[in-house]
Amino acid sequence: MTDFSVTKAQFHLPEGVIYLDGNSLGPMPKTALNRAKHVMSDEWSELLIGAWNKADWFHLPRGVGKRIEPLIGAEAGTVMTGDTLSIKVFQAVSAALQLRPDRKIVVSDTGNFPTDLYMAKGLLSHMGPRYELRVVEPHQVEGVIDEDVAAVMLTHVDYRTGQMYDMARLTKKMHDAGAISIWDLAHSAGALPVNICDCGAEFAVGCTYKYLNGGPGAPAFIYVRPDLVEKVDPILAGWMGHADPFDFDLDYRPGAGIDRMRVGTPPIVQMSILEEALKIWETVNLRALRARSIELCEQFIEGIEARCPELKLISPRSADIRGSQVAFAFEDGFAVMQALAARGVIGDFRAPDVMRFGFTPLYIDAEDVAQAIEIVADVLRSKAYVEPEYQKRGAVT
Amino acid sequence: MTDFSVTKAQFHLPEGVIYLDGNSLGPMPKTALNRAKHVMSDEWSELLIGAWNKADWFHLPRGVGKRIEPLIGAEAGTVMTGDTLSIKVFQAVSAALQLRPDRKIVVSDTGNFPTDLYMAKGLLSHMGPRYELRVVEPHQVEGVIDEDVAAVMLTHVDYRTGQMYDMARLTKKMHDAGAISIWDLAHSAGALPVNICDCGAEFAVGCTYKYLNGGPGAPAFIYVRPDLVEKVDPILAGWMGHADPFDFDLDYRPGAGIDRMRVGTPPIVQMSILEEALKIWETVNLRALRARSIELCEQFIEGIEARCPELKLISPRSADIRGSQVAFAFEDGFAVMQALAARGVIGDFRAPDVMRFGFTPLYIDAEDVAQAIEIVADVLRSKAYVEPEYQKRGAVT
Numbered sequence: 001m002t003d004f005s006v007t008k009a010q011f012h013l014p015e016g017v018i019y020l021d022g023n024s025l026g027p028m029p030k031t032a033l034n035r036a037k038h039v040m041s042d043e044w045s046e047l048l049i050g051a052w053n054k055a056d057w058f059h060l061p062r063g064v065g066k067r068i069e070p071l072i073g074a075e076a077g078t079v080m081t082g083d084t085l086s087i088k089v090f091q092a093v094s095a096a097l098q099l100r101p102d103r104k105i106v107v108s109d110t111g112n113f114p115t116d117l118y119m120a121k122g123l124l125s126h127m128g129p130r131y132e133l134r135v136v137e138p139h140q141v142e143g144v145i146d147e148d149v150a151a152v153m154l155t156h157v158d159y160r161t162g163q164m165y166d167m168a169r170l171t172k173k174m175h176d177a178g179a180i181s182i183w184d185l186a187h188s189a190g191a192l193p194v195n196i197c198d199c200g201a202e203f204a205v206g207c208t209y210k211y212l213n214g215g216p217g218a219p220a221f222i223y224v225r226p227d228l229v230e231k232v233d234p235i236l237a238g239w240m241g242h243a244d245p246f247d248f249d250l251d252y253r254p255g256a257g258i259d260r261m262r263v264g265t266p267p268i269v270q271m272s273i274l275e276e277a278l279k280i281w282e283t284v285n286l287r288a289l290r291a292r293s294i295e296l297c298e299q300f301i302e303g304i305e306a307r308c309p310e311l312k313l314i315s316p317r318s319a320d321i322r323g324s325q326v327a328f329a330f331e332d333g334f335a336v337m338q339a340l341a342a343r344g345v346i347g348d349f350r351a352p353d354v355m356r357f358g359f360t361p362l363y364i365d366a367e368d369v370a371q372a373i374e375i376v377a378d379v380l381r382s383k384a385y386v387e388p389e390y391q392k393r394g395a396v397t
Numbered sequence: 398m399t400d401f402s403v404t405k406a407q408f409h410l411p412e413g414v415i416y417l418d419g420n421s422l423g424p425m426p427k428t429a430l431n432r433a434k435h436v437m438s439d440e441w442s443e444l445l446i447g448a449w450n451k452a453d454w455f456h457l458p459r460g461v462g463k464r465i466e467p468l469i470g471a472e473a474g475t476v477m478t479g480d481t482l483s484i485k486v487f488q489a490v491s492a493a494l495q496l497r498p499d500r501k502i503v504v505s506d507t508g509n510f511p512t513d514l515y516m517a518k519g520l521l522s523h524m525g526p527r528y529e530l531r532v533v534e535p536h537q538v539e540g541v542i543d544e545d546v547a548a549v550m551l552t553h554v555d556y557r558t559g560q561m562y563d564m565a566r567l568t569k570k571m572h573d574a575g576a577i578s579i580w581d582l583a584h585s586a587g588a589l590p591v592n593i594c595d596c597g598a599e600f601a602v603g604c605t606y607k608y609l610n611g612g613p614g615a616p617a618f619i620y621v622r623p624d625l626v627e628k629v630d631p632i633l634a635g636w637m638g639h640a641d642p643f644d645f646d647l648d649y650r651p652g653a654g655i656d657r658m659r660v661g662t663p664p665i666v667q668m669s670i671l672e673e674a675l676k677i678w679e680t681v682n683l684r685a686l687r688a689r690s691i692e693l694c695e696q697f698i699e700g701i702e703a704r705c706p707e708l709k710l711i712s713p714r715s716a717d718i719r720g721s722q723v724a725f726a727f728e729d730g731f732a733v734m735q736a737l738a739a740r741g742v743i744g745d746f747r748a749p750d751v752m753r754f755g756f757t758p759l760y761i762d763a764e765d766v767a768q769a770i771e772i773v774a775d776v777l778r779s780k781a782y783v784e785p786e787y788q789k790r791g792a793v794t
Contacts, residue, residue: 012442021446028442036433036666044613045409045425048743049418057613084661086635087484094523110647115636115661118649122634126491127523135647209662216441216454217664237519238483239512248747250507250532252515264481264512265606267614267667269433346445350645 002288007362010280011213018368018375020347023187023325023358026213026277035276039269051268060275061240061266065221065258067278071212071286072185072204073195074223080261081208081271085186085220087236088205089119089153091261092222094235096151096180096203097127099228103150104130107179111138111158116184120153123235138163145173151180156194157187157323160350162315164188164323171199186210189221191324191360192293193286196223211324211360212281214274222261229257238263280362292361293324296369300326300357303373308380314354325358338390339379345372399685404759407677408610415765415772417744420584420722420755423610423674432673436666448665457672458637458663462618462655464675465609468683469582469601470592471620477658478605478668482583482617484633485602486516486550488658489619491632493548493577493600494524496625500547501527504576508535508555513581517550520632535560542570548577553591554584554720557747559712561585561720568596583607586618588721588757589690590683599625608721608757609678611671619658626654635660677759689758690721693766697723697754700770705777711751722755735787736776742769 012028013019019027043055052058065079093106106120117135124131136144145152152174157164167183174181182203188194190211196204204223208214234254239245241262243253254260304311311328330336333355337347347357379385409425410416416424440452449455462476490503503517514532521528533541542549549571554561564580571578579600585591587608593601601620605611621629631651636642638659640650651657701708708725727733730752734744744754776782
C-alpha cells in the first residue's frame with residue numbers, strides 16, 4: 001500500500017498552510033530545486049550546447065512522456081510532452097478533423113475549460129465557414145453526438161464542479177457515431193486512475209502543473225492512439241517533430257510515432273523540474289490514491305454540510321462521478337476564500353460564486369481536512385469574511 | 398562606451414573553453430541561478446497559487462517583452478514573449494494572411510531556418526489547396542515579390558552563412574507590392590542593432606536562447622506593428638490572450654494590443670531566467686556591440702584565411718551584409734569541429750560541410766579570437782581531426 005506520509009514529506013509545504021489548491025498549482029517537490037540547479041550549473045553552464053547530447057536534453061520530452069503513460073493508462077510510446085495545454089488541444093482537434101475529413105462539427109460543452117473552447121474555435125474559424133464548434137450543456141452532450149460530428153472534445157473532470165464524465169461509456173457513444181474522442185485530463189491525471197487505452201479514445205491532452213506538481217507553466221502532454229498517430233499530418237509542424245531535425249531539410253517529414261507531436265525547442269529547465277516531480281509517482285498505487293481521495297472529499301463534504309448549512313454543495317454527492325475536488329456555492333464565496341487564505345486554508349474561487357477545494361492525497365491528509373473544516377466553520381460562524389479587506393476583488397486565480 | 402569586460406564577467410564560462418556557439422545556445426548569466434532559486438523557493442514554494450498575483454507572474458511575459466523592445470527597435474507595447482519560435486512563426490503567418498485575405502501565397506527562401514518553412518507550410522496546407530508556400534533561393538526573393546503575394550517571411554541573418562538581408566530595403570519592396578513582411582530575428586536580436594519600427598515591418602519573431610542568453614528552450618517573442626495588432630484575430634486563441642482570462646467566458650474576446658498574442662500558461666521558471674539574462678542589456682550600447690562584433694569577425698576571417706587556406710569562407714566578406722557569425726566550408730568540417738571542441742574551441746557544424754563560429758561580443762574578446770585562430774590552425778596543420786574519434790557522427794547540434 002502506498003504510504004502517503006512518505007509522499008507528503010516529499011513536498012515543500014509552507015508552515016501553517018493547508019493547501020487545498022493543488023488542483024490549480026501543485027506545490028514544489030523538494031527534489032525540484034536541486035534538479036534545476038543541476039540542469040543550470042552542471043549542464044547548461046558547463047556543457048553549453050553539448051548538453052543537448054551529453055545530458056540528452058533532446059530526448060527529455062519523450063522521457064517525461066513515458067512517466068505520464070502509466071498515470072493515464074496509456075500504451076508505451078503514446079505520450080509526448082511540450083508546449084502548453086492550449087497548444088496540445090489545438091494539435092488534437094486538428095488531427096481529429098483530418099481523421100474525419102467529411103465531417104465539420106466539433107462538439108464540446110459549457111463545462112469545458114475555456115481555453116479548450118477558444119483554441120478549438122480559433123482553429124475552426126480559420127479553416128473555413130463550414131466548420132463549427134457546437135457547445136452544449138454537459139447533460140446535452142450525449143444527445144448531440146451524431147454522424148455529422150467529427151470529434152467530441154470534453155474535459156473528463158469539470159474544473160469547477162469536479163463532476164466526472166464516464167469516459168468509457170461516452171467514448172463508446174462517440175465511436176458508435178463514428179466520431180473521434182478528445183479527452184482533456186487536466187483534472188484527472190494524478191487525481192485518479194485513468195484508463196485511456198481501454199476506452200479506445202483517440203486523443204487525450206493534459207497539463208502537468210496541477211495534480212502532477214510540475215511547477216508554474218510546466219509543459220503539457222498529448223496522447224495519440226498508437227494505430228492513428230502515423231496518420232496525423234501535424235498542423236504544428238515544428239522542427240523538433242521532424243524525422244531528422246538536424247538534417248535541416250527544406251521539407252517536413254514527420255517523425256515516427258508520437259515524436260511528430262513535438263513542435264519547437266523544449267523548455268529544458270522547466271521540463272527537468274517536471275521530470276523530478278513525476279518521479280514521486282513511482283511509488284504510488286493509483287487505486288490507493290483514489291480511495292484516499294474519496295475519503296478526504298467525503299470527510300470534507302460531511303464536515304462542511306454538518307457545520308456550514310449556508311454553503312451549497314455543487315459537486316456531485318456520489319464519489320463515482322466526482323473527481324478529486326469539492327465545490328460549494330456561496331454568494332459571498334470570494335470573500336470567504338480570502339478570509340480562509342488569511343487563516344492558512346488555501347482553495348480558490350471561480351466566478352460567480354464557486355468556492356473550490358482540491359484534495360490531493362499525495363500531501364493532504366485527514367488531519368488537514370479536519371483542520372480545514374474547523375477553519376471554514378469558524379470563518380462562516382464569525383462572519384470574518386465581511387471585513388472589507390476580504391471583499392476586495394483583484395485576485396485573479 | 399559599453400565595457401565588455403564587465404559584461405563578460407556576468408556570464409559563467411567554463412575554464413579552458415572559448416565558446417563560439419552562442420549563436421546556437423548562449424551561456425548562463427551568473428544571476429540566472431539565483432533567480433531560478435528565488436522563483437522556486439520563495440515564490441512557487443511559499444506563495445503557491447498566490448504567486449500569480451503576489452509575484453506578478455501573470456504579467457511576466459509582457460515584462461520580458463518590454464526588455465526585448467529596445468533590442469529590436471520596437472515601439473513600446475509591441476512585443477510579447479512565450480511559447481517557442483515555431484509557434485510564434487505560426488501566429489505571424491496566420492495573422493499576415495488575415496491582413497491580405499485576397500492573396501494566398503507566402504514567399505520564403507531556402508536559407509530560412511527549416512522550422513519556419515515547416516510551420517508556415519503546416520498552416521497553409523491545412524487552410525486549403527489554394528494556399529501556397531513558395532520557397533526560392535535567397536537571390537530570387539526580390540524577383541518573386543508581386544501582387545499575388547500575401548506575405549514574405551525571411552530570416553534576417555542566414556543561420557548557416559550569416560548573410561544578412563537589407564531589412565529596410567526588402568520591407569519596402571514587399572510593401573510596394575502590397576505584401577506583409579515577417580522577419581525572423583533569431584540571429585539578429587542581441588547580435589546587432591535592429592530597427593523594426595523604422596522599417597515599418599508588420600511582424601517579427603525571434604528566439605531568446607541564442608544571443609539573448611535566455612537558456613535552453615527559453616520562450617520566444619513576437620512583434621506586431623501597433624496599428625495592426627487589433628486587426629489580428631488570433632488563430633491560437635489561448636486563454637492567457639483573452640481580454641479577461643479569469644472571467645472564464647465561453648467565448649474568446651482577444652486582449653488589448655499585443656496581449657492577444659499570448660496563448661497558454663507561461664513557463665514561469667524559464668521566463669524568469671530569461672528576464673535575468675535580459676537585464677545585462679541595460680548597460681549595452683548596440684552600436685558598440687555591432688562595432689565589436691565586426692572587429693571580432695574580421696579578426697577571425699583574416700587570421701583563418703592567412704593560416705588555413707584549405708577553409709573556404711562562405712560568409713559574406715563585407716561586414717555590411719554579415720551578421721555576427723562566420724562560416725567556412727571544409728569537406729572534413731564535422732571532424733574538425735569535433736577536434737576543436739576537444740581543444741576547448743566550441744563552434745558547430747551544419748551539414749554538409751559548414752563550420753560555424755559565432756562571435757558574441759558580450760563575452761568573447763580579441764584574445765579569445767586570437768587563441769581560437771591558433772587552435773584552428775594547429776588542428777588543421779597537425780591533421781588532428783583525422784583521428785577516428787573525431788570522425789564519428791552522432792553529435793546532433
